[in-house]
Amino acid sequence: HAKRLNAQLATVFIDVDLFKHINDSFGHSIGDEMLVELAKRLRSQLREQDVLSRIGGDEFVALVSGIQQLEDANLVIEQLRQVFEQPFVVSTGDHLRLTASMGVSIYPSDGANADTLLRNADAAMYRAKSEGRNNYAFYTESLTKESIEHLKLQSALYGALEQNALYLMYQPKLDLVSRKTIGVEALLRWNDPVLGQISPGVFIPVAEKIGLIYDIGLWVLETACLQGVRWLAEGKPFGRIAVNVAGQQLQRSSFVEDVKRILAETGLPATCLELEVTESVMMHNPDTAIRDLKLLGDLGIELSVDDFGTGYSSLNYLKKLPIHKLKIDQSFVRDIPFDTNNTAIAKAVIALGHALKLEIVAEGVETQEQAEFLTQNLCDQAQGYLFSRPLLPADVEAFLAK
Template structure:
């Protein structure tokens, strides 16, 4: 009975350890040879109702498997009430292979394929022999003698007297030596073995007798009856009677292959720990360091000898308070594991960040024996993460928050303002004519300017606002906690004045700038962060349109204009693809003869949904979006095709004038495109005139002169449109290879009654003639205007007084035909 209690107690401890190791409940059953449950055990946490349920789950599975067909370490997975279980079955046999029963364990989770059964196998192996004895007791308590006892063991057991004669051996000896007991008992070593083996056995017998205690006399490889190789260990001990007199020698040879394997596993684990790049630190239950690996020394700078017996507090950086460590230890003691990041200190005093995992190691009595910490130095990793975060969320030049972070921060600030029921203002601004600074002073100076603007914004950002850079010279400020309406205007003006303070870099002269600002206010203009940004952008656009160097507050009408702008922009793409544009032509007449000298091609657009859209409305949008390049080529091609058709039919029209936008002329391939269209359409260059504004001539003067000369060499007539509205100098004007000056209609509309316009018109006519240029006036609408221009020597005119723009089909009959 005492043996049975020991088995049960050992079994119970094994199940508790297994349950903790696998983080699951474990219930085990002992079945007899008839598959009847004889004993049930489970880990401590399982309550009676759960134990009964586990028995009910296991019983039908066991009943369906004949014990004789049971494989070693058979694992069966089942599902019960939508929960998954694993059942582990292990047959129990005695030393003679006789079926004793079955060991069965059920786990309240699925076991993986690589699940290590070593712990349970150890239990089964340890219990197997004892259960064999219990089984014998259950067989009507049949008599037990020494022979029965030693035959119950798989180890080789024998006893010799002092003369070296074998007096007893077990059945394992019979199998190993391939001899019957009668052939061994009563014999001596020289009767059974060769001379060398006999000499070795006698020497080891004498060693055990002299030692008067058990000693290991040999370890060697051997083979079992199935010719499987294994490691054997032989232990010999003196047989001492009650009078302390040695009566002989007891010998036991056992298979230590499993122990050898465990040693290999321990050596392998030790090698892994020693060679891992992670630091490993082991302490006893009191927190005293008992072992570290080489990576620990590499990371911390402390050698093993310096830390053994010390407390891990020698690594304390001082960056964590007592509450941090209290929470860490509480988690460790309750859950048995803690994972997190700790700032520690190296031996040289450097502070470093480590990612650490600390595990408690429990003994069989469920008390903590050791703590094992595994950690790695993540200082460089954190630096790289910060660099990546900086690249992702901060502008590389100014180190201000970029668009992504700014939008995220703005969302938080909007929610905060809504909670506090306060106002918030979004200010978007850019530097007026920043491109001119880059072009004239260089991009390096431009970058320095942006950095300095960012620095000035950073200096004020901690007071009452947050800042960010969206792109190039475009910045955003968010004013927080606005409680009064007039606070916005005063703060905006203050910020504007700070930004516009003169800049000086190195020994260069002062740089002065102005900025244009657009402002939207929460919640007046929107309660949505994205809309606030969009509204501020709209207001900024209006500020720049209004002449720059100003602050514009958003109102809803701006959005309506923006929507209309977007509609036209989208419709322009479709109009280009679907060829929805058409041309009208306004005649140009000689004032002296009244004869037709040319036509100006004017674009018209009739939209199927929006109706007629004025060029004054869609041309500026086309210029801003870059669509003017495609539209300009479309107009040029249509005009050339029409001109070629008229010429082929014998109609004379002088020259067809086509307007060229400034940004269109600045394109490097513009002249090549003109030449290509002339070639493709067959239109003579001498019948084409290109009209360009004064602003078109101001961009890169030397290049402009070169390009105009190329066009003139092709035979194209060149004219300056809207003359008098720009800022061209006379010295520059006389260098241009142009043919015609066109007086803008703004100077024509009030003559001869407005003295200023009259004087300007006269001056342009005189100036043009002095430069050997023809003069044409546009927008002539009255007889008096035409008379004044003729009287003052103007060469040509066009306008409603002479003819409105007309379709080609309407105009054709009015042209002179030579056929």
């Protein structure tokens, strides 16, 4: 049929999760009742020209024609999934909930005949189930839910810069002995009008993948510098503003010039800026990375290695890097002093850093115990929810005035 229409066809394999469990606890008749109701509900979500068949105990197949693009297939899945949002009311009066796993294959790319399409939809369904029930997957890897989410993010991210959907929050960093604020870290936020608030842990990797991180990184730097200049003019003692730099930014030969230009244009003294880089900067071209970091350091910018201990830590390179600070990653700060491994790692990083004449900052400090332990073990600075969450500029001002 689809061949004649020259359109694409989605084969959706639907398998109810844990159905045997319902039959075992409530009896077969309840199970049959639910399946009839389920078939009706699934059918009502499809158009007249689509086909729904029950092919086994609790397995259904839907054939949906007219699929032109990813979004169409995604929409069909969303509609079929809605069926499971309402509980099933059975003759005993019980309200039961069902979930299902779904697998999708698309004609003609995933198969030219019914057998292949069905087999591939079934394979996709098994993959969905293995990733946790109540899930779905496309047969073709490139069409999985995750990449659809990524596609959505990608196109939205292109607009984010122009639409002013990006903004910065600032998290204070404190000296552990005096408990005074010695700096703030700029953390990027994205509030998309359609997708809502998206975490940088999600969208930064996407921005890196599509090569948008460079422009976004420049925007962050410029915005943070302008904020710093404003605080300087108002006499707010914020210390240094730290900006995160992705590996890809430092790999561009224009990065040092761009930083110089932004400092000049905004008027922020280099001594008010800190750049946080990860160990990954050393992965490609360590020699150019070392040279560029040295140029930045010579300007008066403070340089920190972020997430220290989670990446590519060659002590040989660490020794050569012209840096001033190590930030102990929050995964090592978690549960100290109770987790003996993390406690040993934190102590070792502090000792290593001090031996290399570096300052040590602990990130993700949430409890008084952590702060006390770090202070006793001579960690220099700390950052975390215990002291302050990331704040909007006005709240930073209030924090500094405390």
